Amino acid sequence: MKRLTIFFFCCWLYQLSFSQTTPGSINSEVKVKELAVPKAPAFKLLDISPTQIETPNNPKQFALGIAQSFNDSLGWPRNYSTEFAPYWWLKSSNRSVYDFLGLRTQTDATTGAKKIMGENAFAGLKFTSVSLAFINQDLVPDSIKQSQKILSVGINSTIIKIHSKNYSKALASKLQEWHDAAQSELEFALVGQPSDTNVVAYKAYWQRFTDLKPTTTGEIFEDINDIMNEKPLFSLSVAAAYANYGINDSVWKSGRYGAWATVSSYLPLKLDNDGINKNYFALFGYLRLIQDNYAPDIKNKTIKSSCFDIGAKLELQFDKLCIGYETIHRSYSKKGIDADNRSVGVLSYQVGSNLYINGAFGKDFGITNKLISFLGINWGFGDEKIKLE
Amino acid sequence: MSSYKTGTTSPDISLDVDVDTIGPTATRASKRPTGSSGGGTAVAHSVDATGDITNAHLGGAASLIGNTITIATSINLFGDKEERKAEFERISATYRLSGGDEGNKVFPEPDLKLHNPDFSKATLIKNISLIP
Numbered sequence: 296m297k298r299l300t301i302f303f304f305c306c307w308l309y310q311l312s313f314s315q316t317t318p319g320s321i322n323s324e325v326k327v328k329e330l331a332v333p334k335a336p337a338f339k340l341l342d343i344s345p346t347q348i349e350t351p352n353n354p355k356q357f358a359l360g361i362a363q364s365f366n367d368s369l370g371w372p373r374n375y376s377t378e379f380a381p382y383w384w385l386k387s388s389n390r391s392v393y394d395f396l397g398l399r400t401q402t403d404a405t406t407g408a409k410k411i412m413g414e415n416a417f418a419g420l421k422f423t424s425v426s427l428a429f430i431n432q433d434l435v436p437d438s439i440k441q442s443q444k445i446l447s448v449g450i451n452s453t454i455i456k457i458h459s460k461n462y463s464k465a466l467a468s469k470l471q472e473w474h475d476a477a478q479s480e481l482e483f484a485l486v487g488q489p490s491d492t493n494v495v496a497y498k499a500y501w502q503r504f505t506d507l508k509p510t511t512t513g514e515i516f517e518d519i520n521d522i523m524n525e526k527p528l529f530s531l532s533v534a535a536a537y538a539n540y541g542i543n544d545s546v547w548k549s550g551r552y553g554a555w556a557t558v559s560s561y562l563p564l565k566l567d568n569d570g571i572n573k574n575y576f577a578l579f580g581y582l583r584l585i586q587d588n589y590a591p592d593i594k595n596k597t598i599k600s601s602c603f604d605i606g607a608k609l610e611l612q613f614d615k616l617c618i619g620y621e622t623i624h625r626s627y628s629k630k631g632i633d634a635d636n637r638s639v640g641v642l643s644y645q646v647g648s649n650l651y652i653n654g655a656f657g658k659d660f661g662i663t664n665k666l667i668s669f670l671g672i673n674w675g676f677g678d679e680k681i682k683l684e
Numbered sequence: 685m686s687s688y689k690t691g692t693t694s695p696d697i698s699l700d701v702d703v704d705t706i707g708p709t710a711t712r713a714s715k716r717p718t719g720s721s722g723g724g725t726a727v728a729h730s731v732d733a734t735g736d737i738t739n740a741h742l743g744g745a746a747s748l749i750g751n752t753i754t755i756a757t758s759i760n761l762f763g764d765k766e767e768r769k770a771e772f773e774r775i776s777a778t779y780r781l782s783g784g785d786e787g788n789k790v791f792p793e794p795d796l797k798l799h800n801p802d803f804s805k806a807t808l809i810k811n812i813s814l815i816p
Contacts, residue, residue, distance in 0.1 A: 352770050383774070388702055391734040395706035395762075407738055408731040470708055470733040477710035477758045478729055485714045485756055490721040491685065491811050498796060501756075505798040505807040516760045519708065523762075 330581035330606045330623065332557045335378045336449030336536035337426035340553045340585070345376040345428065353384050364429070371444045371541075372429035380424040392470060394418075396523065397456070398463055411467035413460075419453030419530075426451070426536070434540065434550060436591035445550065449536030456530040459563065462522065469519045476511040526561035526575060533557075540589065553585040564613075573614040581606040581623075592629075601628040615645040625660070635660045639667055646672075685752070686795075687813040690745035691785035697748055699728050699755075700780040701737040703808070706771060707761045709735025715742070715751040718813050727753065735759065745784060748814045755779060757794070757808040768803035777808050784814075 333339035335348070351357035357377065364375035393400045393409055397418025400409040426449040431442040484504045491497045533556045540550035557579065564574040583604040590600035603626050610619035619641045626634040639657035646652060654670040690697055703709050710733070716724035728740035735757055742748060757777060761768040779791040796809040 352773065383770070386704070386776070388704055390704050390706055391736075392706055392708045393734065406731055409734060473708045473760070474710050474730070474733045477708075478712055481710060481712040481729075481756050481758055482726065485712060485724055485726070485754060487722060488724075488754065490719055491752070491754075492719050498798075501796055501807055501809050502798050505805055506800045508800075508805070512758075512760065516708070520762070 330555070330557075330583045330604050331579075332451060332532040332534045332555045333449075334424070334451055335376075335426035336451055336534040336553065336555065337378075337428045337447040337538075338376060338449075340449065340536040340538055340551050341428065341430065341432075341434070341445065341447050343376075343428065343430065343432075345374070347376070349375070349377040351377060351379050361429075370544075371431065374430050376426070376428040376430075378424060378426040380422050382421045382423075396466055398466060411463055414458055414463045416455050416457050419456045419532075423450060423452035425449070435542070435589045436595060436597055444541030445538055446541075447536060447538040447551075449534060451534040452532065454531045454533060456527045458525055458527050462525055465522050466519065469515055469522060473512055473515040473519065476509075476515060480509055480512060525572065526577075527559070528562070529558075529560050531556070531558050549588055551585065551587045551589075553583070556582040561612075564611075573612075575610075575612045577608075577610040577612055577619075579606075579608040579610070581608075598629070602626065603628075610641075617641075617643040623660075685811050685813050686791050687815050688781045688789055689784055689786040690748055690814050690816065692745055692749065692816050694745040694784045697742045697745060697781060697783040697814070699737060699740045699742055699753070700782075701730070701735070701755060701757070701777065702780075703735040703757055703759070703775070703777045705735075705759055705761075705775045705806075707759045707806070708733040709757060709759045711735045711737055711755060711757040713737065713740070713742075713753055713755045715748065715753050715814075718750060718752045724754065745814075745816070749816050751814050753812045753814065755794075755808075755810040755812075759806040759808070761804055761806060765803055772799050772803050772806055775806060775808070777810070779810050779812070781812065 338345060349356075349360045351360055357379065360377060361372055361375060364372040366373040393411070397415045399412040399415045401412055402408070403410045426447075428445070428447045430445045430447070432445060433440060433442050434445060435443060484501075487500075489496050489500050533554070535552075535554045537552045538550040539547050541547050559580075560578045561575040562577070563572040564576055565572070581604070584601065586599070586601040588599050589597050592598045592600075604623055606621065606623040608619055608621040610617060620639070621641060622636065622638045624634065624636050637658065637660050639655050639659070642654040644652045651673040652670070653673055656668050657666070659667045699713060701711050701713070703711060709730070711730040712726065713728040714724035714726050716722075727742045728737050730737050742753070759775065761771050763771065775797065777794050779794075780788060781791075782788045791810060791812065794808040794810045796807070798807045798809075799805065
């Protein structure tokens with residue numbers, strides 16, 4: 296009965312979401328989250344969502360990917376998109392879990408062990424990623440329907456990321472705990488190992504050890520993952536992208552370029568004492584500049600146009616409930632187009648692991664006072680996971 | 685199997701292990717008579733989650749000859765399965781023995797590099813026989 300009630304409630308919300316808004320009317324306008332620094336700015340700049348993005352693990356794979364997508368008749372790669380962080384291409388003996396987690400270390404002269412000195416605020420820089428797209432598309436709004444060769448390049452980086460003081464201490468403590476537990480597991484395994492004269496049996500023994508999921512190190516590793524998920528007190532991320540258009544075989548012109556910046560701050564609300572904070576007062580600031588040298592005007596003529604968005608968002612995040620307010624101010628370079636604003640209150644509640652109720656109300660972009668009133672449900676598929684960035 | 689000539693009079697043979705990975709890592713080394721099974725005596729271990737062992741003194745040549753050093757490394761990997769798989773491919777380890785008749789000898793890779801089905805755990809194994 297309870298499930299039936301929830302089902303009908305969801306159906307009512309779904310119907311409500313359509314009855315109060317025109318489908319797409321909100322999505323057609325820029326929302327504050329769309330101002331956030333994109334992961335792959337080269338694609339975002341061109342408004343493309345490639346179905347297949349290559350992620351080469353080394354320069355050889357990168358070169359091979361471009362070579363394989365090369366189209367002889369076009370003399371240009373056929374819709375190839377890739378995204379990678381050069382950090383992963385480098386072989387370095389300095390790579391370690393401490394370096395990866397952004398912890399500053401010193402070697403203890405007595406024990407030789409790493410001593411955690413704090414957090415490296417600039418650790419995110421090393422994960423700077425590059426996105427690159429070769430596409431064939433008609434992005435020049437003239438009367439000639441002909442695709443252009445387009446090369447778009449972008450970079451994305453987290454310049455600064457600072458967590459609470461407890462972040463590095465908690466990670467250091469859990470890493471040492473994990474190490475000591477893993478030592479006990481290895482000691483046990485080494486004592487039981489068979490003779491290495493029988494290569495097959497010897498390999499099978501260590502494969503069984505590898506397949507085991509011991510609770511001790513497993514639980515500590517989960518704790519390390521939880522600490523890694525702690526949101527930063529302050530972070531600054533930036534991205535930039537540039538697209539060049541091949542107007543014909545010999546003439547290349549600057550098509551679009553864009554820049555993004557996001558500043559965010561998560562201030563923990565100590566409503567629980569279980570160690571991992573899930574409640575925050577969050578503040579975000581967004582800047583976005585897009586210049587399009589081939590934008591259509593009202594008369595379908597090609598003009599140079601740019602728009603500048605500045606946005607801010609305040610949010611109270613209580614684990615599953617999120618209440619916020621966002622505002623965007625947009626201005627255009629073209630004379631005669633007035634600046635515009637959007638100010639909206641937003642609400643989100645996580646009903647289940649992949650089920651959310653979302654709501655928004657306030658003033659949307661528009662010449663007149665266009666109001667938003669929106670309540671709907673959202674199903675998400677797939678698990679949330681930690682990304683290596 | 686890899687081998688290292690300790691000589692017969694060298695007073696101190698040392699071991700260095702350098703593991704290159706972003707996952708938390710632990711390394712432990714033990715010795716046992718070559719060809720035997722089980723048992724073994726711990727001779728060195730890492731002291732932090734880098735899994736590295738720096739200049740660990742294993743003992744004099746006389747106490748090591750005829751033994752095999754087994755160096756076992758355990759690693760947990762971060763990220764989703766694709767990221768873990770990619771990181772597993774990147775894992776490398778170098779082993780160096782010094783102080784014996786062969787001087788500094790570098791062993792550039794493990795004998796076994798294993799992963800569990802979901803790539804959340806990896807194990808590296810290196811065996812080095814110590815000969816006079």
